[in-house]
Amino acid sequence: MKNDQLQEHHFTETDLQAEWNLLLMQLKTTDPVVHSAIKSFKLLKVDEKKIEIQYPSSSAKSEFDKVSPEFFNHFRHKVNNHSIVFDFKHEPQNLRQEVLTTKKIFEKFTEINPLLKDLDDLMKFDLT
Structure with missing residues (x-):
C-alpha cells in the first residue's frame, strides 16, 4: 500500500496517553530498566498524523528504541491510523523529575x- 492509501482514523490525546500508560505499566514488571529510562518521556498529539515524543537524554532514547517498534505498531493498530508519524524532540530540562x-x-x-x-x-x- 502507498502512504496515501493508509487508513487515517481519528484518535484523541486520551487514547495516546492511555496506551502510553499501559506500556509503562507493562514495562514496570517485564523490563524495569527500560521503564525507569522512559517513564519521564512526554507524548503529545500534534495532529492526526503526527505525535511528538519528548525525551530527556540520548541514553533514555536508546532504551526506548528497544520497545518503540512494538509500541508504534500496537498504537497504529489500536487507533486504526497507519499514517501516524512519530517525531522525536530532545527536551533535557523540562523532563527531569x-x-x-x-x-x-x-x-x-x-x-x-x-x-x-x-x-x-x-x-x-x-x-x-
Whole structure:
C-alpha cells in the first residue's frame, strides 16, 4: 500500500496517553530498566498524523528504541491510523523529575509560611 492509501482514523490525546500508560505499566514488571529510562518521556498529539515524543537524554532514547517498534505498531493498530508519524524532540530540562524528599517538601512549605522555620528551630524536626 502507498502512504496515501493508509487508513487515517481519528484518535484523541486520551487514547495516546492511555496506551502510553499501559506500556509503562507493562514495562514496570517485564523490563524495569527500560521503564525507569522512559517513564519521564512526554507524548503529545500534534495532529492526526503526527505525535511528538519528548525525551530527556540520548541514553533514555536508546532504551526506548528497544520497545518503540512494538509500541508504534500496537498504537497504529489500536487507533486504526497507519499514517501516524512519530517525531522525536530532545527536551533535557523540562523532563527531569525532581525527587521530593521530606526535607525539600518542608523547605517549600517554609517559603510559603516562614513560621514553620521557627517551629523547626524550636522542635528540631528530623527531616532526613
